[in-house]
Amino acid sequence: MTFSNKKVTDSNTNEALSIQRSARQVAIQVMTSVLRQQGSLSTQLARHQQDVSSEHIPLLKELCFGVCRQYPLLNSIALHLLSHPFEEKDTDLYATLLLGLYQLGYMNTPDHAAVHETVEACRLLKKDWATKLMNAVLRRYQREADEIIEQLEAMPSVEYNHPKWLVKRFAKHWPEQFEQIIEAGNSHPPMCIRVNTSTVSRETYIENLTEKGIDATIGQASPSALYLRSAIKVTELPDFEKGFSSVQDESAQLAAHILAPQVGEKVLDACAAPGGKTGHLLEFAASHQNTEAILDLTAVELEPWRLEKIEANLERIGLMANLQCADASNLSAWWDGKAFDKILLDVPCSATGVIRRNPDIKISRKPADIDELSAIQKHIIEQVWQTLKPSGYLLYATCSLMPEENEQQIAAFLAAHDDAIEVPLNALNPDLKIEWGTAANHGRQLFPTLKGHDGFYYCLLKKK
Ligand SMILES: C[S@@+](CC[C@H](N)C(=O)[O-])C[C@H]1O[C@@H](n2cnc3c(N)ncnc32)[C@H](O)[C@@H]1O
DSSP states (O other), X not given: OOTTOOOBOOOOSHHHHHHHHHHHHHHHHHHHHHHTTSSOHHHHHHHHGGGSOGGGHHHHHHHHHHHHHTHHHHHHHHHHHOSSOOOGGGHHHHHHHHXXXXXXXXXXXXXXXXXXXXXXXXXXXXXGGGHHHHHHHHHHHHHHHHHHHHHHTTSHHHHHTSOXXXXXXXXXHOTTTHHHHHHHXXXXXXXXXXXXXXXXXXHHHHHHHHHTTOOEEEOSSOTTEEEESSOOOGXXXXXXXXXXXXXXXXXXXXXXXXXXXXXXXXXXXXXXXXXHHXXXXXXXXXHTOSSSOOOEEEEEESOHXXXXXXXXXXXXXXXXXXXXXXXXXXXXXXXXXXXXXXXEEEOOOOOTTOTTTSTTHHHHOOHHHHHHHHHXXXXXXXXXXXXXXXXXXXXXXXXXXXXXXXXXXXXXXXXXXXXXXXXXXXXXXXXXXXXXXXXXXXXXXXXXXXXXXXXXXXXXXXXX
């Protein structure tokens, strides 16, 4: 338990405190929405971060990501300290309390300042009635922190800092990898980039990074991956604006290397936003051919605002696709009837392999979501399969660790479709070394590793 390890540096000057106050007020708004299930942390941050000046955004993010990452522990402490939980209408006060506890436990804010600022935040919310309560609760926590944590540590959610239901499922499905999954889920993810090998080799790009004083190491699974020793702004990456590199986890990069799209083929990216893999499919094809022609790629995405992200990503790397805003499972809405040679199906999923990048999963994901998502995935694959040519390939992908969304989904699909067979993940790219992840009954499961790739699942199917 590292609760008392204060690690985020700030100072106690008046200026620093007023900066924190504005970042804290916005953090309260963001966390209130997340706790009310009004959208994901990344959506809420995107909506609210213009409310603080750019130099305060790192503090805003640290507060919100930090509270989500430590939520199972902070929530247990808060419930232990309060004689009655806050009512729904006072979720903003609950968010304020969690942020106060996070500052006391994990940030270098002096304790008296953390308590004072949290109490002041109640006034700014025009809930002066809560100031005494907030003060008493935080001061009690200051006095009794060690005993309280000792009492709570027996709870699995506190011991592992993940919701109890997820702890149970990880332990049941992946006993051998359990500790690794939990440790990665509580960690800060490394910054991994994808080198656009149609414009520059990975070897040259690492030299370009070194020249700028940026330390990087080569990813072992994806031939295009580099890990940066520490996170930097994307604008500091050499020729980022020209599309020479993109931020993308190493597991996610494997999709294009497995599907190995070639210019001349007709390819579908069925659930495409924000377009990380769309861009990589285009780059892959461009790096393996000698003509100016580009891949015939159709990218379908349900959400209009997310489709805009694909547009922006492709514009930066200077490549194009046929973008369709539609439900991929509603073929009449977007398909012209011409069958595809290859399909990437990166379905919506529980994202349980990428908790460290989306720590609000610890708050928002519920057990019932797994069945709901697996029903959606089943429907999408059933429909999209119809658009694949005979002898064509479909790569099914998720960033989930749940067998229901992965190998069990594929087992059920294979049982129901005589025209589908599973093929090895390097069937289309024999140069790709499959030394990553673990063979599942169908496909391959990657587990998140502390300094390496995220959790992911891939299975390659061929139409007979
Ligand atoms: C896992 S994300 C895809 C990530 C993307 N492939 C990438 O690498 O950047 C799943 C995406 O599918 C979209 N989606 C969900 N249901 C869909 C549907 N029925 N048809 C098309 N897109 C859908 C979601 O909005 C989300 O953007």
